[in-house]
Amino acid sequence: MAKTGIFHxxxxxLLFAASILLLITTISAPVVNDISMVxxxxxxxxxxxxxxxxFGTFGYCVLDVKxxxxxxxxxxxxQIGYNPALEVARxxxxxxxxxxxxxxxxxxxxxxxxxxxxxxxxxAFLLALGSGICGALxxxxxxxxxxxLSVVVLATDFTLWGIIRNHVNKNDNxxxxxxxxxxxxxxxxxxxxxxATFIVLFTCFSARRHKRxxxxxxxxxxxxxxxxxxHKRRFWQRRSKY
Numbered sequence: 001m002a003k004t005g006i007f008h009x010x011x012x013x014l015l016f017a018a019s020i021l022l023l024i025t026t027i028s029a030p031v032v033n034d035i036s037m038v039x040x041x042x043x044x045x046x047x048x049x050x051x052x053x054x055f056g057t058f059g060y061c062v063l064d065v066k067x068x069x070x071x072x073x074x075x076x077x078x079q080i081g082y083n084p085a086l087e088v089a090r091x092x093x094x095x096x097x098x099x100x101x102x103x104x105x106x107x108x109x110x111x112x113x114x115x116x117x118x119x120x121x122x123x124a125f126l127l128a129l130g131s132g133i134c135g136a137l138x139x140x141x142x143x144x145x146x147x148x149l150s151v152v153v154l155a156t157d158f159t160l161w162g163i164i165r166n167h168v169n170k171n172d173n174x175x176x177x178x179x180x181x182x183x184x185x186x187x188x189x190x191x192x193x194x195x196a197t198f199i200v201l202f203t204c205f206s207a208r209r210h211k212r213x214x215x216x217x218x219x220x221x222x223x224x225x226x227x228x229x230x231h232k233r234r235f236w237q238r239r240s241k242y
Contacts, residue, residue: 007203008136008199008200011139011195011199012125012128012129014193014195015121015200016125017192019118021186022117022150022189024181025057025186027057029055029059030060030061031057036055036180036181037055038055038084038164038178038180039052039054039180040091040175040176041177041178051063051065053087055084056182057111057114057115058079058111059077059079060076061073062074062091080111080112081105081108082108083101083108084108085100085104085167088168091175094167094168094173095167095171103159103160107159108160111157114153117149121189124140124196136201143200144197144201146193147190147194150186150189150193153186154186154187158183
């Protein structure tokens with residue numbers, strides 16, 4: 001029982017860690033300027049200025065650009081869906097085909113699932129945190145659903161930002177692009193959700209098994225009184241009165 005409890009705590013912690021990682025993905029640019037899905041370092045970067053574009057879940061930020069008084073950041077307002085290919089083309093003249101631009105623009109709308117995944121992971125954590133077999137079973141089911149959805153979202157994100165990254169790096173105009181921290185926290189959360197689902201589900205079935213064994217053991221002890229069993233005999237074991 002003690003080992004089962006330890007495993008359950010491990011699964012619960014993994015769910016909490018996954019929700020935190022998904023929160024980091026959700027609050028990427030423009031909420032937090034430097035957290036990005038993909039960061040494009042522009043060709044005009046120098047030892048003095050490191051201009052770049054930080055693309056996030058709900059928009060993007062142009063970082064370290066020359067302002068009226070000092071270098072500053074310009075961020076879009078929070079929005080669902082935007083056109084990253086167009087912004088990169090404006091910044092460093094990277095050429096995108098119409099298909100690539102339309103695909104990347106459409107896929108940015110899928111990122112609305114980032115905060116939904118975060119909320120689902122946190123709900124699974126709260127269910128696992130509560131006592132009882134039903135809570136653990138529900139937690140494992142919600143965690144499994146969250147994991148399955150995260151696989152789809154991660155594939156979509158790598159497709160979207162892979163298009164942007166490959167076009168920038170192949171353009172050979174001095175700009176470069178790399179995946180940012182937000183996409184790696186999404187990947188890490190997906191892995192944690194996978195393990196958390198099986199750990200919590202295992203502890204659920206293990207707890208049910210221990211509970212059943214304890215009930216059988218209790219009934220066995222109740223049926224043994226003063227060295228003799230009080231279990232009811234089968235009809236063929238009973239002696240005739242005559």
